[in-house]
Amino acid sequence: MAKKMNMVIAQSGGPSMVINESLVGAVLEARKSAKIGKILGAKHGILGILGNDYIDLKKVSPKKLMAIAETPSSALGSCRKKPNADDCKAIFEEFKKLDVGYFFYIGGNDSADAARIVAEEAEKANYPLVVYHIPKTIDNDLRSCDHTPGFGSAARFVASAIKGDDLDNRALGGVKIDIIMGRDAGFLTAASCLARNAEDDGPHLIYLPEVPFTLEKFEKDVEWAMKKYGRCVCAISEGIRDEKGESIGAKFAGGEKDSHGNVQMSGTGALGDYLAKHLKSTGKVTRVRADTFGYLQRSFPGVASKVDQAEAFAAGQAAVVAALKGELTKGTIAIVREEAKKYKVAFAPVPIQNAAKFTRSVPKEYIAKNGRDVTPKFVEYVKPLVGELPKCEIF
């Protein structure tokens, strides 16, 4: 693509604490290139393209951009729309008018799939378009990445929250249930393990969607923890499933679905309340409390992981570099951890399909055999992504 073309960038899916780092990384990289003309930020993902609603990102000062980079949530706004053929047709008409040759879409697997659809439809329509997906998801479930931008910061929030909550539980005792985001993958819940320091620190029980959850096992596990520690902090994924593989939380969540077919799970405390009520009903424990960490996990300002921030920025830059290189015209940025003693990653352009639609789960080697914990191997995996937590001291 020798001719100077304009670019559109947008954000999609659930916000994260560092999705704006990727936006700004891409924008500042694009501003360096003579091949790129206008840099248009579409508001609310492809809805902004369909509604002709843009911010001219060449007109925003670098200082303001850097402040936006450090701000949680999606500064351009987001959406959960899966484009159909008609949408794509409208998008290309719009792109043609605006001379758009580059399209960047920052998001998770559904957003990668949306970008894939746009890319494939563009090919069918003979519209010349370089499409890059930039990875983002607190769920850490993209198949193309060792870990995803957004995960480290959400994990840092979760580990900090469990750390504080464990101290709270030390003071007043009983059973504390904490429900953590992650519809299909348990990575974020698993990261609660980083709250541990002393031998008797919580979380004492960790439940992931990858391990069938039964009330019977839960009761027994709580009994074990109460006997061993005299108290019990449980980190439980909102996505836990029964032995038939059916989501337990979805039954309480009202059945709302987005256009990718995902059931809404967060934004309700029902699963935690159900589990707490059940434990109380056994009569074996008296003080039981449940908290659902909810949207704070992806939006709380001031707790982002520095490593995550830097990587999200770099992923945005890498997408623009790859798009300009032009070898791969429908890509996503893979994050690859290099085999070395010191933590180090590389950013590699790979086909967009690698990130789209299907997700990955927590691998078996990261799940303890007792089904209620993670392995030391997982701790090793997740630690460098999160950074040091605030120091806490006990007697």
Add this chain to the structure above:
Amino acid sequence: MAKKMNMVIAQSGGPSMVINESLVGAVLEARKSAKIGKILGAKHGILGILGNDYIDLKKVSPKKLMAIAETPSSALGSCRKKPNADDCKAIFEEFKKLDVGYFFYIGGNDSADAARIVAEEAEKANYPLVVYHIPKTIDNDLRSCDHTPGFGSAARFVASAIKGDDLDNRALGGVKIDIIMGRDAGFLTAASCLARNAEDDGPHLIYLPEVPFTLEKFEKDVEWAMKKYGRCVCAISEGIRDEKGESIGAKFAGGEKDSHGNVQMSGTGALGDYLAKHLKSTGKVTRVRADTFGYLQRSFPGVASKVDQAEAFAAGQAAVVAALKGELTKGTIAIVREEAKKYKVAFAPVPIQNAAKFTRSVPKEYIAKNGRDVTPKFVEYVKPLVGELPKCEIF
């Protein structure tokens, strides 16, 4: 009290992010005095005294103590026990054996009342005991204090959380309900106002227990906000009451009570879910989510307000200074804001009754006439207690 006597210090009630500052402030001050012999930290409040369970706080290094000061939750453990005459008799037997002449109890109004009971029973029993309550409560509802240690840090968490959540709501829209701690007083919910910066920043609606809450008014207010802002973030106290003054949340909370007669409110998402379900049932709004901030408000590490930390430490010191002075033998530390342009407070010993049992509510001058917001006067009151929030930038 010329003779060298030993002292007991303990923590009671709900933990906070800075209650250990008060503990360490008192302990380090006591360590300076030749009048005080042993410094015993009773574990889990008066339960530790009754169970003869102490930590020798003279043996803990200042370095470790300072690290504990910065750690959230009650490092000695807590309890919610109201002592009766028999408990007091047992306490004095224990104190006599241990040569205890000073007793410090860090907590809220119920803990002040427990300390008052101990002090009055000691007088009846002719047991010479100086008793000081050290103020702590995230609820900010002690009558003896302009504001209470613990409140500023919890308010900082709440304002930060609402700030991030408002950014999240900007991205995906709809109505967001956030349930905030405070059974009787709405100070913490009111502090959510500090999340506002831009004209259209949330919270757009703020509901306190001090203003009767009806579903009809709530619906109308949400409609107003949706029309004005196209979205709506609501900060709602867990303690909101209906027109008869009855708690709405208590109906869903299972009816658990502590020995002071307080109904358990936190540790459940039921109120938020109820309000969200109701809003959805009206059919006027589609995307409605509810989060209950829960115990993170009082325990999250790394977000404490610096002013709050310093004041909590100073309140602990002031109690020991006053106890040693001996003019007032049954006291609490009042925090008085001095009338000056620059924020400044004084710590004054006052009779323990001033903090005990009865609480204060958010004064009328802090509540907006429309019943869904706070006044600029409240913003002025609360701002210096919380400090600057992390910078956030929007397009």
